[in-house]
Amino acid sequence: MGRQGLTAAGLAALAITAGVVTVLPAGHVAAQEVVTKEYDDGGIYEGTFKDGKQHGRGTYRLPNGYEYSGDWVEGEILGQGTARYPNGSVYEGAFVNGKPQGKGKITFSDGGTYEGDWVNG
Numbered sequence: 001m002g003r004q005g006l007t008a009a010g011l012a013a014l015a016i017t018a019g020v021v022t023v024l025p026a027g028h029v030a031a032q033e034v035v036t037k038e039y040d041d042g043g044i045y046e047g048t049f050k051d052g053k054q055h056g057r058g059t060y061r062l063p064n065g066y067e068y069s070g071d072w073v074e075g076e077i078l079g080q081g082t083a084r085y086p087n088g089s090v091y092e093g094a095f096v097n098g099k100p101q102g103k104g105k106i107t108f109s110d111g112g113t114y115e116g117d118w119v120n121g
Helices: 003-007
Strands: 011-017 020-025 035-038 044-050 053-061 067-073 076-084 090-096 099-107 113-118
Touching: none
Parallel strands: none
Antiparallel strands: 011 020, 035 044, 044 053, 053 067, 067 076, 076 090, 090 099, 099 113
16 A cells, blocks of 8 residues: 555554554454543543453553553453552552452562462452
């Protein structure tokens, strides 16, 4: 496709993921389109949605400094991710129902760490 074809009005969307640009025909939306949404509690989610719920990969930030980046399933934090807490601690690992569960590692703000199995946070 020549330069004129790329600048034609028929192109409606560019999906940019991991440095790859995909040209989509008019009327099509990327299946994993990244969206930013602000919530009433001041939280901001940037990531993918399915049926109006966070689904796929995304980052949620709260005004108090809490941040979660990772997997979402139908609006729930579920899978692998990283949580950064306001006190400076960082947890990396598995989550179920929004809480650390399964294999994971936390690094405390003083540099201490715990790595192992987590049950219900």
